[in-house]
Amino acid sequence: MRLSVIGCGYLGAVHAAAMTSLGHDVVGIDVDPAKIASLTAAEPHFYEPGLGPLLAESVATGRLRFSTDIADAAGARVHFLAVGTPQRKDSTAADLTHVDAAFDGLLPHLAAGDLVVGKSTVPVGTAAGLAARLEASGTGAELAWNPEFLREGYAVRDTVEPDRLVYGVTSDRARELLDEVYAHALSLAIPRIVTDFATAELVKVSANAFLATKISFINAMAEIAEATGADVGELADALGHDARIGRRFLNAGVGFGGGCLPKDIRAFAARAEELGRGESLAFLKEVDAINLRRRDRVVTIAQEALGGHVHERRIAVLGLSFKPHSDDVRDSPALDIAVRLKGLGADVRATDPQGIANARLRHPQLTYVEDTRAALQDADLVVLVTEWPEYAGLDPVETGALVAGRQVIDGRGALTSAAWREAGWTYHGMGRG
Ligand SMILES: NC(=O)C1=CN([C@@H]2O[C@H](COP(=O)(O)OP(=O)(O)OC[C@H]3O[C@@H](n4cnc5c(N)ncnc54)[C@H](O)[C@@H]3O)[C@@H](O)[C@H]2O)C=CC1
Ligand SMILES: O=C(O)[C@H]1O[C@H](OP(=O)(O)OP(=O)(O)OC[C@H]2O[C@@H](n3ccc(=O)[nH]c3=O)[C@H](O)[C@@H]2O)[C@H](O)[C@@H](O)[C@@H]1O
Numbered sequence: 028m029r030l031s032v033i034g035c036g037y038l039g040a041v042h043a044a045a046m047t048s049l050g051h052d053v054v055g056i057d058v059d060p061a062k063i064a065s066l067t068a069a070e071p072h073f074y075e076p077g078l079g080p081l082l083a084e085s086v087a088t089g090r091l092r093f094s095t096d097i098a099d100a101a102g103a104r105v106h107f108l109a110v111g112t113p114q115r116k117d118s119t120a121a122d123l124t125h126v127d128a129a130f131d132g133l134l135p136h137l138a139a140g141d142l143v144v145g146k147s148t149v150p151v152g153t154a155a156g157l158a159a160r161l162e163a164s165g166t167g168a169e170l171a172w173n174p175e176f177l178r179e180g181y182a183v184r185d186t187v188e189p190d191r192l193v194y195g196v197t198s199d200r201a202r203e204l205l206d207e208v209y210a211h212a213l214s215l216a217i218p219r220i221v222t223d224f225a226t227a228e229l230v231k232v233s234a235n236a237f238l239a240t241k242i243s244f245i246n247a248m249a250e251i252a253e254a255t256g257a258d259v260g261e262l263a264d265a266l267g268h269d270a271r272i273g274r275r276f277l278n279a280g281v282g283f284g285g286g287c288l289p290k291d292i293r294a295f296a297a298r299a300e301e302l303g304r305g306e307s308l309a310f311l312k313e314v315d316a317i318n319l320r321r322r323d324r325v326v327t328i329a330q331e332a333l334g335g336h337v338h339e340r341r342i343a344v345l346g347l348s349f350k351p352h353s354d355d356v357r358d359s360p361a362l363d364i365a366v367r368l369k370g371l372g373a374d375v376r377a378t379d380p381q382g383i384a385n386a387r388l389r390h391p392q393l394t395y396v397e398d399t400r401a402a403l404q405d406a407d408l409v410v411l412v413t414e415w416p417e418y419a420g421l422d423p424v425e426t427g428a429l430v431a432g433r434q435v436i437d438g439r440g441a442l443t444s445a446a447w448r449e450a451g452w453t454y455h456g457m458g459r460g
Contacts, residue, residue: 028052028207031100032107033129035062035093037182037286037355038146038175039109040071041078043093045186047085049211055093056100066093074354074381077183097129101136105208108133109146109175112294113286119293120301121150130157139167142204145195146175148231148291150298154195154224171201172224174231179285180352188212192219195227232298235291236311241276242283243317249279249458250320258460260440279458281364281412281438282321284349286357289315321457322360325410325438326367328455332408332434338372341431343406345399346413346439348382356385361412364438366390368410378402380415400429407432414439423450 028051032043035057043055043066057063065072069086071079085091092099100106110125126147133143143161145154158170172195177185192209196202202221206213213219220230245263252259259279267274283289292311299308333340349359356362359382369375369392376396379386383395396402399417403409403426411418419441427433433452435442437459444454 028105028204029103030054030105030107030208031056031103032109033057033097033100033133034108034110034125034147035059035066036109036111037073037075037179038177039107040066040073040082041075041177041182041186042107042109042146042175043091044078044082044085045183046208047088047091048081049187051208052090053085053092054099054103055091056095056097057093058095060095063093063095075182076180076352081183097132098136100133101138103141105142105144105204106133106137107144107146107173111286112147112149112290114290114293118297120297121148121290121294123149123153126153126157130160134161134164134166137161137164137166137168141166141168142201143168143170144205145170145172148174148235148287148294149228150294150301151225151228151232152298154228158197158224169198169201170224171196171205172227173205174227176231176234179355180350188215189217192217193227193230194219194221195224196221197224232291232295235288236295236308236314238276239283239288239292239318240310240314242278242288243314245277245279246282246321246458247317250317250324252279252458252460256460257458258456259458260456261460278440280321280440281325281360281457282318284358284360284363285353286355289318289358322363322367324457325364325412325436326371328436328457329368329373329408329410330371332436332453332455337368339374340407341374341376341405342368343402343409343430344368344375344377345379345402345409345411345418346382346415347377347379347386348413351413351415352381354379354381354385356382356389359386359413360438362386362390364410364412365393369393376402376404376406379413380417382413403429406430407434409435410438411435411441412438414441423447423452427451 035055069083115122154172249259263277296308296311344365346361365377436455
């Protein structure tokens with residue numbers, strides 16, 4: 028089937044390449060000429076494991092092309108809207124400027140029978156508004172809402188074989204078209220929920236709200252563990268054995284970041300207020316506050332570890348991206364912590380296997396070091412804030428020979444505390460014993 032994907036960022040570029048690999052004929056559209064140039068050359072403009080080869084294969088088939096001209100979406104039967112919905116500058120609500128611009132740009136190029144499919148994460152009620160505009164346009168095109176649940180770092184697999192498909196539709200025809208698009212996933216008996224627009228929109232934001240709440244729950248437990256000498260890692264393991272709770276997303280540490288969880292819980296709470304149901308989601312403000320406190324806590328531990336003298340002390344910050352296997356530094360706890368320590372006058376040496384270029388664009392004042400050993404050299408304090416395997420696998424004895432002071436803050440529960448202590452390190456575990 029001929030598809031268009033409008034917005035070729037972390038979500039759209041993967042979606043376009045993955046849909047081509049499943050046999051569709053795809054055009055990816057983006058307003059950013061640099062992104063389109065790089066995708067056309069089959070070079071991803073961001074780091075995502077597996078995307079490079081997938082893009083190369085897909086472009087080579089001749090069934091995937093990219094363009095900055097929205098007119099090139101004409102002729103596609105299904106049009107995916109995958110543009111960004113960041114936090115507004117003047118409030119915590121979602122900024123729908125890009126969704127509106129993409130939708131308005133697409134309208135003149137739609138034909139009767141086309142299906143416009145929203146993938147971006149939007150406030151509940153957005154789809155109904157767009158559907159009304161589509162109806163009034165007289166194009167004969169229809170709207171569906173099909174939220175995306177992929178995780179960065181696993182985006183290719185999550186796109187090809189998602190945990191579930193959610194269709195917000197108002198007709199059998201829209202469902203049938205989506206079934207055709209997702210024939211591969213359906214052949215694997217992946218669950219498919221067919222529902223209305225509002226429920227589809229809400230599944231997305233409530234899933235992210237639940238995940239964020241789970242992380243802040245365990246981080247609240249970490250605060251209590253720190254005050255009582257309990258071990259939040261063992262607590263999480265014990266809780267996780269209860270199948271009703273589950274162990275996943277119970278890793279305490281510096282908390283959640285990224286281009287989605289933080290802005291999505293804020294936008295969801297803001298939408299609830301608009302709906303006169305602010306009290307229903309008031310707890311999400313607490314989830315956000317607990318999360319942001321974790322960043323403060325690392326800075327406090329660093330100050331204490333250095334005896335209150337942070338100025339000009341050398342600190343190795345291991346990690347900049349918001350999670351491993353990604354170069355995304357949007358709302359990254361790691362980058363935030365590096366910037367704050369630098370702001371206190373520390374001589375910060377920050378490193379990351381993939382995130383340095385994006386971090387440098389945002390914070391050119393930081394000192395970035397490509398090589399982990401160079402970042403560790405002569406450090407008075409080591410702060411691990413993104414659990415890349417190469418940091419989790421550091422040898423405490425070898426690392427001890429590089430640094431000036433054997434003090435480590437394990438902001439991700441990635442290190443084996445006993446081994447580090449045995450090697451003469453003072454281990455700060457943020458709630459781990
Ligand atoms: N990144 C992720 O892992 C996931 C993201 N989402 C949601 O998907 C949406 C997109 O997120 P990302 O891909 O991360 O954002 P992004 O910022 O990486 O990509 C958005 C792209 O849209 C382009 N764009 C903006 N206005 C446009 C227009 N009028 N026409 C064509 N292109 C336009 C931008 O240039 C950019 O490349 C957001 O709503 C996000 O919440 C949902 C699930 C996963
Ligand atoms: O809407 C989105 O964009 C996506 O947001 C998240 O995916 P992602 O942001 O890629 O990353 P996650 O794996 O969810 O991690 C988010 C943050 O939580 C942190 N985290 C995760 C798990 C945990 O136990 N503890 C913890 O602090 C991670 O380090 C990271 O900073 C959701 O997991 C996806 O399902 C969703 O599609």
